[in-house]
Amino acid sequence: MHKKLFIPGPTEVAPEVLESLGGPMIGHRSKAASDLQRSISDMLRTVFCTEQEILLSTSSGSGLMEGAVRSCTAKKAAMFSVGAFGDRWYKMATANGVPADIFKSELGQATTPEMVDQALATGQYDLVAITHNETATGIMNPVEDIAEVMKKYPDVVWCVDAVSSAGGSKIETDKLGIDVLITSTQKALAVPPGMAACTISQKAYDRTSQVQNRGLYFDFKELYDTVKSKDYQYPSTPSLPLMYALDCQLKRMMAEGMDARYARHIEMAEFMRAWAKEYFALFPNDQYLSNTLTVINNTRDIDISGLNKALGERGMQLGNGYGSLKNLTFRIAHMGELTMSDMREITSAIEEILDL
Numbered sequence: 001m002h003k004k005l006f007i008p009g010p011t012e013v014a015p016e017v018l019e020s021l022g023g024p025m026i027g028h029r030s031k032a033a034s035d036l037q038r039s040i041s042d043m044l045r046t047v048f049c050t051e052q053e054i055l056l057s058t059s060s061g062s063g064l065m066e067g068a069v070r071s072c073t074a075k076k077a078a079m080f081s082v083g084a085f086g087d088r089w090y091k092m093a094t095a096n097g098v099p100a101d102i103f104k105s106e107l108g109q110a111t112t113p114e115m116v117d118q119a120l121a122t123g124q125y126d127l128v129a130i131t132h133n134e135t136a137t138g139i140m141n142p143v144e145d146i147a148e149v150m151k152k153y154p155d156v157v158w159c160v161d162a163v164s165s166a167g168g169s170k171i172e173t174d175k176l177g178i179d180v181l182i183t184s185t186q187k188a189l190a191v192p193p194g195m196a197a198c199t200i201s202q203k204a205y206d207r208t209s210q211v212q213n214r215g216l217y218f219d220f221k222e223l224y225d226t227v228k229s230k231d232y233q234y235p236s237t238p239s240l241p242l243m244y245a246l247d248c249q250l251k252r253m254m255a256e257g258m259d260a261r262y263a264r265h266i267e268m269a270e271f272m273r274a275w276a277k278e279y280f281a282l283f284p285n286d287q288y289l290s291n292t293l294t295v296i297n298n299t300r301d302i303d304i305s306g307l308n309k310a311l312g313e314r315g316m317q318l319g320n321g322y323g324s325l326k327n328l329t330f331r332i333a334h335m336g337e338l339t340m341s342d343m344r345e346i347t348s349a350i351e352e353i354l355d356l
């Protein structure tokens with residue numbers, strides 16, 4: 001039996017998107033490949049609220065995160081972490097020999113505009129990376145407020161990990177002045193795992209020329225130059241089946257309408273928060289709650305693996321806590337293709353199983 005996924009990625013994929021994976025191969029240097037990749041980039045511009053260029057990558061989101069840090073840091077990077085995925089920004093820098101400092105918030109708290117201002121005021125940094133939606137703690141960082149601070153530092157390249165939010169929660173990339181906004185296919189975009197996409201601003205692109213060792217596969221300059229000079233083609237062979245699936249899903253998203261899609265996510269988020277408060281408690285600071293997943297404090301000390309096993313018998317799966325929060329919290333994603341009726345289905349099942 002298929003278990004409906006309430007984990008924060010991979011998420012449920014629509015049957016027609018799954019079918020599109022099986023299309024016949026085309027040459028990756030053909031006009032058909034250019035047309036496909038241009039179509040995807042155009043629709044992603046709508047999703048990301050940007051007019052900038054889009055880079056597609058046959059890797060999960062981590063590939064583009066690593067590429068961004070390595071390609072766009074000439075001096076030193078300031079990494080803001082509110083949990084496991086923010087810590088990864090810092091690890092990516094150090095693993096690539098990129099000078100970086102990490103600024104951590106307590107688990108369940110946000111990155112504040114003051115923290116960013118204080119770090120950038122030192123003049124040491126030329127790249128800032130933050131997490132938009134921390135999938136480990138359920139925090140959605142206040143990017144609108146952070147954007148006000150970033151405007152004071154026009155030479156700093158701003159990278160945002162929106163892996164678990166873009167496509168499910170509105171992010172106005174250009175209006176906020178974000179230089180590189182990154183997401184993966186398998187979360188709110190609701191496409192199978194294996195590809196990632198990001199925006200790249202002129203500022204981020206210009207920075208790449210000042211960096212000598214950008215690596216090769218994730219070199220943002222090489223990716224951008226190839227997209228521009230070869231009509232949306234890529235230096236290496238991309239995953240064409242995933243391109244078909246992404247194109248198919250983005251068309252479905254355009255048909256739903258992005259505003260309707262965001263409203264659906266907010267409705268699910270509000271339902272799940274209210275439920276969590278009634279039976280348990282919310283883990284993160286409730287001023288900064290994620291629209292795409294709810295992280296619930298395990299105040300009843302329930303056996304989360306046991307709960308998941310019982311849910312599995314009913315064809316559902318939720319997420320245990322991440323890393324150090326395992327068993328102390330559990331996570332219910334409300335992203336991608338899930339609907340209000342799915343929210344009601346999983347919460348009633350949990351109430352029944354736990355006899356709440």
Ligand SMILES: *Cc1c(COP(=O)(O)O)cnc(C)c1O
Nearest residue numbers: 060061062085133135163164184
């Ligand atoms: C899942 C996730 C990642 C890692 O993405 P991959 O596609 O698995 O490389 C990074 N950041 C956040 C916030 C995530 O949720």
